[in-house]
Amino acid sequence: MFEVLEANNLAPDVRYLRVRAPKIARRRKPGQFVIVRASSTGERIPLTIADADATQGWIALICQGVGKTTRQLNTLGAGDRIPDVAGPLGMPSRIERYGNVVVIGGGVGTAIAYPTAAALKQAGNRVVAIIGGRSREYVILQQEMQAVSDEVYPTTDDGSLGYHGLVTDKLADLIATGPPIDLVLAIGPIPMMRAVADLTRPHHIETVVSLNPIMVDGTGMCGGCRVEVGGETRFACVDGPEFDAHLVDFDLLTRRNRAYRDFEQRRLEEWETAQAGISQ
Amino acid sequence: MNELTRKERMQLSRVTMPEQDPDSRRQNFTEVNLGLTPELAIEEARRCLMCRRPVCIDGCPVEIRITDFIGLVAEGEFDQAAKVIKEDNSLPAICGRVCPQENQCEGACVLARKDKPIAIGALERFVADFERDHNLMAAASPIPRTGRRVAVVGSGPAGLACATDLARFGHDVTVFEALHELGGVLVYGIPEFRLPKEIVRTEIAQLEDMGVEFVTNAVIGMIDSIDDLLGEEGYDAVFVGVGAGLPRFPKIPGENLIGVYSANEFLTRVNLMRAYLADSDTPLLELRGRNVAVFGGGNTAMDAVRTALRLGAAQASIIYRRSEQEMPARLEEVHHARQEGVRFRMLAIPVEFLGNADGFLKGVRLQRMELGEPDEGGRRRPVPVPGSEWLEDVDVAVVAIGNSPNPLLGKTAPDLEETPWGTLVTDEATGRTTKEGVFAGGDIVTGGATVILAMGAGRTAAASIHEYLRTGVWDVPDEPVEVPG
Ligand SMILES: Cc1cc2nc3c(=O)[nH]c(=O)nc-3n(C[C@H](O)[C@H](O)[C@H](O)COP(=O)(O)OP(=O)(O)OC[C@H]3O[C@@H](n4cnc5c(N)ncnc54)[C@H](O)[C@@H]3O)c2cc1C
Ligand code: SF4
Ligand code: FES
Numbered sequence: 001m002f003e004v005l006e007a008n009n010l011a012p013d014v015r016y017l018r019v020r021a022p023k024i025a026r027r028r029k030p031g032q033f034v035i036v037r038a039s040s041t042g043e044r045i046p047l048t049i050a051d052a053d054a055t056q057g058w059i060a061l062i063c064q065g066v067g068k069t070t071r072q073l074n075t076l077g078a079g080d081r082i083p084d085v086a087g088p089l090g091m092p093s094r095i096e097r098y099g100n101v102v103v104i105g106g107g108v109g110t111a112i113a114y115p116t117a118a119a120l121k122q123a124g125n126r127v128v129a130i131i132g133g134r135s136r137e138y139v140i141l142q143q144e145m146q147a148v149s150d151e152v153y154p155t156t157d158d159g160s161l162g163y164h165g166l167v168t169d170k171l172a173d174l175i176a177t178g179p180p181i182d183l184v185l186a187i188g189p190i191p192m193m194r195a196v197a198d199l200t201r202p203h204h205i206e207t208v209v210s211l212n213p214i215m216v217d218g219t220g221m222c223g224g225c226r227v228e229v230g231g232e233t234r235f236a237c238v239d240g241p242e243f244d245a246h247l248v249d250f251d252l253l254t255r256r257n258r259a260y261r262d263f264e265q266r267r268l269e270e271w272e273t274a275q276a277g278i279s280q
Numbered sequence: 281m282n283e284l285t286r287k288e289r290m291q292l293s294r295v296t297m298p299e300q301d302p303d304s305r306r307q308n309f310t311e312v313n314l315g316l317t318p319e320l321a322i323e324e325a326r327r328c329l330m331c332r333r334p335v336c337i338d339g340c341p342v343e344i345r346i347t348d349f350i351g352l353v354a355e356g357e358f359d360q361a362a363k364v365i366k367e368d369n370s371l372p373a374i375c376g377r378v379c380p381q382e383n384q385c386e387g388a389c390v391l392a393r394k395d396k397p398i399a400i401g402a403l404e405r406f407v408a409d410f411e412r413d414h415n416l417m418a419a420a421s422p423i424p425r426t427g428r429r430v431a432v433v434g435s436g437p438a439g440l441a442c443a444t445d446l447a448r449f450g451h452d453v454t455v456f457e458a459l460h461e462l463g464g465v466l467v468y469g470i471p472e473f474r475l476p477k478e479i480v481r482t483e484i485a486q487l488e489d490m491g492v493e494f495v496t497n498a499v500i501g502m503i504d505s506i507d508d509l510l511g512e513e514g515y516d517a518v519f520v521g522v523g524a525g526l527p528r529f530p531k532i533p534g535e536n537l538i539g540v541y542s543a544n545e546f547l548t549r550v551n552l553m554r555a556y557l558a559d560s561d562t563p564l565l566e567l568r569g570r571n572v573a574v575f576g577g578g579n580t581a582m583d584a585v586r587t588a589l590r591l592g593a594a595q596a597s598i599i600y601r602r603s604e605q606e607m608p609a610r611l612e613e614v615h616h617a618r619q620e621g622v623r624f625r626m627l628a629i630p631v632e633f634l635g636n637a638d639g640f641l642k643g644v645r646l647q648r649m650e651l652g653e654p655d656e657g658g659r660r661r662p663v664p665v666p667g668s669e670w671l672e673d674v675d676v677a678v679v680a681i682g683n684s685p686n687p688l689l690g691k692t693a694p695d696l697e698e699t700p701w702g703t704l705v706t707d708e709a710t711g712r713t714t715k716e717g718v719f720a721g722g723d724i725v726t727g728g729a730t731v732i733l734a735m736g737a738g739r740t741a742a743a744s745i746h747e748y749l750r751t752g753v754w755d756v757p758d759e760p761v762e763v764p765g
Binding site: 023024027037039041042043044068069083084085086087088089216217219220221222223224226228233238252255256258259260263264267 | 458496502503504525526527535536542544548549553559560562565638639686688
C-alpha cells in the first residue's frame with residue numbers, strides 16, 4: 001500500500017498526488033513513469049512521475065480525471081492509500097547539452113514535461129517553455145516551470161492567460177523570430193504533439209514526444225502498448241515512452257487509444273452514478 | 281493391499297477423470313476437471329503393476345517416487361502419499377493439473393503401450409488436493425536460521441520452488457515480483473478453468489508461513505539492479521527466475537490493428553486482471569457473437585481459444601502451421617478444446633491482417649502449408665503452398681506463437697552472459713550464471729518450457745545456492761549437493 005501524503009487540485013479535474021514511495025523516489029529519472037492500480041478490482045494505468053524527493057521519500061503524480069480509474073484516484077486525499085504503484089518504468093529522457101531547447105506542455109502534459117525540463121536546464125541548456133491550456137485555469141505548473149526555464153510562455157485558446165492561441169502558434173513565432181532551436185520536447189494531447197511534429201519537420205528541428213498508449217504490465221510483457229515509429233513496431237513501455245516525433249505514426253496511436261471507448265464510457269457512468277448515490 | 285494378480289490388473293481399464301459437461305463448462309470459468317474421488321483413486325492405484333524397474337520414474341523430470349506414492353494411495357494412505365510426492369515436487373497440486381504427463385511419466389508407463397497408462401497425474405492431483413482439503417499440509421517446523429539472505433527474482437514456479445528449499449535450509453528469502461500478484465504464468469497465463477488461483481494462493485501462503493517474504497510491484501532492473509541487491513540491499517545471493525515473457529509477433533502487415541492481441545495480453549487481461557468478472561475495470565474487446573482466431577498450437581493457444589469460447593465467441597478457432605500431431609499442447613487440453621467446440625484448422629499461417637477504417641481487425645489472409653523435410657528437432661517443417669491464400673472473417677486474433685526472454689533485466693546486468701536467443705547462460709548442474717553469486721533457472725534459461733522443469737531448476741539452484749553460502753566457493757563443487765526432504 002502506498003500512502004498519499006498530500007493532494008490538491010491544480011486545475012479542474014487535475015490533481016496533484018504526493019505519494020510515499022521511497023525506493024521509487026530514489027531510483028527514478030526524468031521521463032519515467034509508474035503503473036498504478038487504484039483498487040483491488042482496478043485496471044493498471046501508467047502515470048508519469050512528475051516530481052520526486054529522494055530524501056523525503058515521495059513521488060508526485062499528476063492525474064487528469066478522464067475515466068473511472070483517474071476519477072477514482074482524484075478523490076484521494078492525504079492519508080488515503082493506493083494499493084499498487086510499480087516503477088520506475090520506461091526509458092529515462094535523454095538529457096544532454098543540446099543548446100537551445102523548447103519544452104512544450106499541453107494541459108497535464110506540462111506535468112510530464114516538467115521534470116525533463118528541469119533536468120535539461122540543469123544540463124546547461126537554455127530552456128524555453130510553452131505551456132498551454134484551454135483557458136487560464138487549465139494552465140498548470142507555471143511557477144514551477146518558471147523556476148527551471150529561461151522563458152515561459154503560457155498560451156490559452158481563449159486568451160484568458162498569456163498568448164492567445166495554440167502552443168504551435170507560439171512555437172511558430174519562436175522558430176520565425178527567436179534564436180535557432182536545437183531540440184523541441186512536446187508532451188500533451190496527440191493532436192498537439194502531431195501538430196508540433198508537422199511544424200518542426202520542415203525546419204529539421206529534432207523533436208521528441210512522449211507517447212501515452214494503453215498499457216497493462218508496463219514491463220514489455222504484453223505488447224498492448226505497441227506503437228509504430230519509423231515503420232517499426234516498438235513497445236512504448238520499455239522502448240519509450242519518448243520517441244522521435246517525426247517518425248511516430250500518430251494515426252495508429254489515436255486509433256488504438258480508442259479501442260475500449262465504449263467500455264470506458266460505461267464504467268465512468270456507472271461510477272459517477274454510484275458516487276452520486278454516496279454523496280446524497 | 282493389492283490382492284489382484286498382475287494379469288488381472290492388466291485387464292482393468294483406466295478410470296475416467298470426472299469433468300464438467302462440455303456444454304455447461306463452456307459458459308463458466310470454474311475448473312473443468314472435478315478430480316478423482318477416493319474410491320476412484322484407490323481403484324486406479326490398484327491397477328499399477330508396481331514394476332520392479334519403474335520406467336515411469338525415469339519419465340518424470342524430478343523423479344517422484346511414483347511406485348511408493350501409488351502404493352500408499354492403493355492402501356488409502358493419502359496423506360502419506362502426499363508427503364512422498366513432496367520430497368521431490370513442492371507443487372504437486374499444480375503439476376498434477378498442468379504437467380504434460382503423456383510425454384513424461386504416463387508416456388513412459390509400461391501400460392502406455394496398451395493405451396491405458398496409470399493416471400499418474402490424476403493421482404498426484406488427488407493426493408495433493410486431499411492433503412489441502414483436509415488441512416493436512418504440514419506446518420513448517422522451526423528451522424535454525426543461517427542469517428544468510430537470498431533474493432529470488434520472479435514468483436513463477438522456478439522462483440517459488442527455489443524459495444521453498446532455501447527457506448527449508450534456514451536462509452532468509454525475499455521474493456521480488458514485478459506484477460501486483462504472485463505466481464507468474466500460473467496466475468497471469470493459465471486460466472482459472474484449468475488451474476484455480478486458490479491453489480496457487482495456498483502454496484504461497486505456506487511459503488509465507490515458512491517466513492519467506494514477498495515484495496510485489498518490484499521490477500528488478502528498474503527499481504533495484506542485481507548489483508543493488510548484492511550490494512546496498514545486502515543479499516548474499518540472487519536467484520533469477522523471471523521467465524520468458526516477451527511476446528513474439530508474426531511480423532506481417534496489419535498486426536497492430538485493434539483486435540490483434542498477443543496471448544500474453546489477452547490472457548493477462550482475463551486472468552490477472554479478471555476481465556471475465558463483471559466488476560473488473562480492465563477492458564477486453566467484446567467477444568460475444570464474434571469470430572476469434574488463435575494462432576499457435578501450444579498450451580497457451582489452447583488456453584486462449586477456450587477462454588474466448590467462455591467469453592461468448594460465436595466461433596473460436598485454432599490456426600496452426602503444422603499438423604495436429606506436431607501440436608505441443610497437452611493432449612488433454614486439445615481433447616477438452618475439441619469437446620467444447622473449438623474449430624481446428626491445421627497447416628495454415630496468417631500472412632496479413634485486414635482492418636476497417638477505424639483500425640479494427642476484420643479479417644485475415646491465410647496461406648496453406650504442407651509438411652516438408654524434418655527440421656533439427658525432428659518435426660517436419662511446414663512450407664507454404666504457393667497460390668493457396670484465402671481470406672477469413674476474424675474480429676479478434678490472438679497470437680500464441682511463443683515468447684522470448686524479456687530483455688529488461690539483462691540490459692541492466694551486462695555481466696550476465698546471454699545466448700543469442702536472449703536466454704541466460706548457466707551451468708545446468710548448478711544453475712550458476714556467469715556472475716558470481718547469481719543463479720538462474722526456469723524459462724529464462726530454457727526458453728518457454730514447462731512448470732515442472734522450471735520448478736526442478738529452481739530446486740537445483742537452491743541446493744547450489746546453499747552450497748555456495750555454506751562454503752563461499754563459487755567454483756563447481758566436486759561432491760553432489762543434497763536436496764532437502
Ligand atoms: C498460457 C500458458 C499456459 C501454459 N501451460 C502450461 C502447462 O499446461 N503445463 C506446463 O508444464 N507448462 C505450461 N506453460 C509453461 C509454464 O507456465 C512455464 O514454463 C513456467 O511458468 C516457467 O516458470 P518460470 O518460473 O521460469 O517463469 P514464469 O512463470 O514466467 O514466472 C516469472 C515471473 O517473474 C516475473 N518477472 C519478470 N521479470 C521480472 C523482473 N525484472 N523483476 C521481478 N519479477 C520479474 C514475472 O512477472 C513472473 O511472475 C504455460 C505457459 C503459458 C504462458
Ligand atoms: S510404469 Fe506404470 S505400471 Fe509400472 S510402476 Fe510406473 S505407473 Fe505403475
Ligand atoms: S504495457 Fe505491456 S508491453 Fe508495454
